[in-house]
Amino acid sequence: MPGQMKLWRKPLDADEWEAPKGKIFIIDERCKGCKFCIEFCPRKVLEESKKFNSKGYHPPEVVNPDDCVDCQLCELICPEFAIFVMDAKEVERKKRVKKEKKKGKPEKTGKTKKKGKKGATKKGKKGGKK
Numbered sequence: 001m002p003g004q005m006k007l008w009r010k011p012l013d014a015d016e017w018e019a020p021k022g023k024i025f026i027i028d029e030r031c032k033g034c035k036f037c038i039e040f041c042p043r044k045v046l047e048e049s050k051k052f053n054s055k056g057y058h059p060p061e062v063v064n065p066d067d068c069v070d071c072q073l074c075e076l077i078c079p080e081f082a083i084f085v086m087d088a089k090e091v092e093r094k095k096r097v098k099k100e101k102k103k104g105k106p107e108k109t110g111k112t113k114k115k116g117k118k119g120a121t122k123k124g125k126k127g128g129k130k
């Protein structure tokens, strides 16, 4: 029918694939507010924030984190290297590893016995003024 034309075709194996997810990092202080990342993001993940950086620009903020497909276009297009994207699964894995390492620390440094404190004070008393 003429009025109901579909814009995109769905691949036959679309349900067998999982779209990649990206985790976005923004370095506010580097941003000069050109908005390239906001305008060219194909998934409309970013928007201009209301906050100012020290140069007086509004850095972008992530408004639709779940829609990011890790295409890294924002990273490539930013003239100030103020934004970068990492594979969300990889970020989660690194966080897990870090947590596990932290958990392991207290086991390594057990309680240590304090030695000779009482003796030291006794000696001091003996050698003091009469």
Ligand code: SF4
Pocket (backbone or CB within 6 Å): 022, 024, 040, 041, 042, 043, 044, 045, 046, 067, 068, 069, 070, 071, 072, 073, 074, 075, 085
């Ligand atoms: S990686 Fe792609 S989808 Fe994600 S914020 Fe950047 S431009 Fe948008």
Ligand code: SF4
Pocket (backbone or CB within 6 Å): 030, 031, 032, 033, 034, 035, 036, 037, 038, 059, 060, 077, 078, 079, 080, 081, 082, 083
């Ligand atoms: S492309 Fe870079 S400099 Fe431009 S608004 Fe985005 S983060 Fe800021």
